[in-house]
Amino acid sequence: MSTSPSTAPTTETVSIPLERPGAGRRVKAYLDGHRSLVGVAAIVLLLVLGGIIRPGFASADNIGSLLAIAAILTLLACSQVFVVVSGGEGIDLSVAAVASMSAVLASMFLSRADGALGSALAIGGVLLIALVIGAVTGLAVAFARIPPLVMTLGMAQLIAGAVFAYTAGSAPSSAPGWLAELGAARAFGPVRWLVLVVAVLVVAGELWLRRTRSGRSLFLVGANDGAARLSGLRIRSIRLLAYTSASVTGAVAGILLLGSAGSAQLGMADGYLLLSIAAVIIGGARFSGGEGSFAGAAIGAVLLTVLDSLLLVLGLGPGTRIAVQGAILLVLTLVYARERSLRS
C-alpha cells in the first residue's frame, strides 16, 4: 500500500480547488487530499481503543488475523473500484456472486485436477468463466446501454441460479492443500500468505491504474466521457475492460476465499457485497466516476473489518451491535459523500 491516491497525479488535478480557500477549508482540503491518511489514522485509533478495552485486540497476532479477514473484502472492493472509476454510474452487484461461484467451481475443478498442470488448468478455467461473465456484463453496460445496477443485479441472480443448478445434489468439496496453505498459513510472524498476495495485487493494480495509459484512461472516461471521447479514447471498450477486470478480480477473491475457508459453500461470498461498496466509498471513490483507488479500497476494507471486530469484542448485544454498525456506516457514508459534493 505504498502508493496512496494523494500522490497520484490524476487525483491532484481533480481535487485542486478553484478558489484559494481559508484556513479551515485548507485543513479540510488537506485531509481530503490525504484521505488514506485519515483512514489509516482511524484504523490505528480503533486498534488502540480495542487494545485498551480488551488487551490482545491490538496484538500483532490479532492484527495479522484482522488483515487476513480484510484481504478478501479488499479484493472485492477493488473489483468495485474498476467499475466505479470508469463512471457511467458504474457499480457491480455481481462481484460477490462471481466470487461465490469461483469458490465453488474451483473446489470442484481442483478436486478432479491432476498435478500442477491440472491445477493450473482448473484455476485458469474458473478465471476464464469469470472473464466471459465480466465481458457479457461489460458489453451489456457499455454497448447496449443497460444501466449497470440492473445488469449486474440480474447477472448476480443468473450466476447464483446457474451455480445452484450445476451443483444441485452434489455438494462442493474442500480446497486442496496448497490452496488452503495459501489462504490460511503464515508466511512469517503473524503475516499470512493471503495478506501478502493481496497486498502485492493491490500495489500492482495501483501502479497500473496510475502509471499506465490504459489505467489512466479509466479515470478520464469516468471523470468526463465527453472530453474523453474528444481526446480519442474508446469509451465503450474501456468500460468493457473495467467490467471484465472487476469480474476476474472477483474470481481471484473467490478462489482465495476457498483457500481461506478450507471448503466451498454455495453463496459463501454473498455477505461481502454491501461491505465492498462501503469500503470503496470510505476509500475515496466517487460514484459519479473518475475517482477512486485500490489502496483506498484496501484501507476502507481494513477499517470496516477492524470496526466490526471491535464492536464484537465490546460484548454488545446482537441488536445493539447491528444498530451501532449500521449507524457508523451511515455516518461514514454521509461524511464521505458530503465531502465529495463540496468539492465538485
Place this chain on the structure above:
Amino acid sequence: MVFYTPTSTRGRAAITGAALAAAAVLALGGCTSTAGGDPASGGDGEGFVIGVANGQIGNTWRAQYIAEIEAVADELTEEGVVSDLIVASTNADVSEQLSQLNDMLTRGVDAIMVNPVSSTALEPFIEKAKAQGVLVVVNDNAAAYDGTYFVGYPQTDYWTIQTRWLAETLGGEGSIVTVGGVAGMTADELRQQGAAAVLEDFPDIDVLAEGEGEWSQTTAESVMSSYLSAYPDIDGVLVQEVMPEGVLRAFEKAGRDYVPTTGDYNYGFLRKWQEQPELDSIAITNSPHIGADGVKIMVRLLQGQTFKEGELTANPLDPELVNAFLVPYPYVITREGEQDAAWMEGISPTTTAVTLDEVIADGEGAEDGESVGVTISDDALDAVFETK
C-alpha cells in the same frame, strides 16, 4: 380431486371421500409398497398434484432439501399417490414467492407446501388457497396462519440439548461464547430462548459474548477470531450448524487448542471431528429431510387422514394456534452416543443418540457437504395419525 383444509367446513365431504377412497384401496389389497402405510391415490384416481415453494437457494442445505423432497415424491409417484410435483424456488424474494404460489393455485394443485421467505407475507395467498380448497402446509421456517399446518423441527430443542451438553461437559462452570445464526430469524430466536433457559440452571457458566455468524462459515470464523483476540480464556463455544468449521479454523489460525464446541451434522464436519481426538463436540441433525417429512405428512392429510389428539402443538409463532407438527430430531451425535445422557432428558424418545463412528460408517461415499439425517418413517407417521 380431493380438497381439504383443516378448518373449512366444506372440506368435510371431501375428507370422507378420501377416507372412503383410502379404505377402498386397502380393501382391494392395493397397498403393498409401504409397510403399515395406507397410500391411496387421489380422489379421481390419478394421484395428487402437489406444489412445493422453496424460499431460498444457493446453499447446500437447500439443495439437499429439494433433492430429498424429489426423492420422496418419486416414491409416492411410483405408488400412484402423487401424479405431479411442481417445485419453485426463489432466493429470499417475497414477491416472487407469492407469484409462484399463485401460479401453483392457477395450475390446479391439490396441496402446496411452502418454506416461507417471510412469515407474515402469505395472508393473501392463504385466503385464496382456502377459497379454492387447497391444503397448505408451512414447512421448516414457521409461519402462523389459521387453516394451515406447520411441519418443522422443534428449534428450541436444538440449543436446549447442545447448551446442556456444553454445560455438562464443562462440569457446570466456565466461560463460553456463542455464535448464533441471523438475529431476528425465528429459528435463531427459538434456539436462543432454548439456550437461555438452560443457562439459568447453570449460574457458574459465564457467557462472555454473544455474536452472530449468520450461518456462514466465513462470518463465523471472523467472529470467533475476534473473540479469541479479546478473551484469553474461553472454555467452550456454543455455535449453530454450518458455522462450527469456521469456528475451528479460527482456533487453528490463532494457534489455540480446541475447546468443547457444538458441531455440525454434515459429513465434512463429522469426518474432521473423527480425525481430531482432542475435539469434543455434539451434533443434532436439523436435516434437510424436513422437507420430505412435510411432503409425506401433506399427502396423508390429502388422503383424509387426521392427526391423533395431542399430536399437534402450538405454532412456534403463535401459542394460540395449535397447528404445528414438530418432527423430533432424528439423531443426536456424540462420540459415545449415550442415550441416557443428561442432555437427552426431556426430548422426544424417538430422537436417537448415535455414535460418531457409526454415522460416518453409514455415510461412506457421501460428499462432505451432505447432511446426515433421515426422513420420518411410515411407522412413525402411523403412530401419530388416527388409525382407521
